[in-house]
Amino acid sequence: MFTPNTKVVCIDDAFHPAVVHYYPSLPVKGEMYVIRDVVPGVAPSGNREMQEVCVYLVEIIGSKNKHGVERGFNAERFAPLQTNDETKEEEFQVPDFAPPVKEPELAPA
DSSP states (O other), X not given: OOOTTOEEEEOOOOOOGGGXXXXXXXOOTTOEEEEEEXXXXXXXXXXXXXXXXXXXXSSOOOOBOTTSOBOOEEGGGEEEOOOOTTSOGGGGOOOSXXXXXXXXXXXXX
């Protein structure tokens, strides 16, 4: 489904109020994020029979549970970021160098 460094957009930000306790911030519908990692997850109820795929996001670091494991977000809350095929890659490249900065001439006081 997703791999690390995949750009995604949040399509579902309707979180249960109790979830707010576990996260310093939550994904917002329509916002872009980058996948940090993809891991197997367990439903919020703790039911191990209801497994899900969870993602960690570069932009949001969640708190860890008592076992030292960060809680992820259900991958179904995200969709791959759609890009315009006509957009040329070079439009987004940053030059390897910066143009020299001209020092201002100082006049004697």
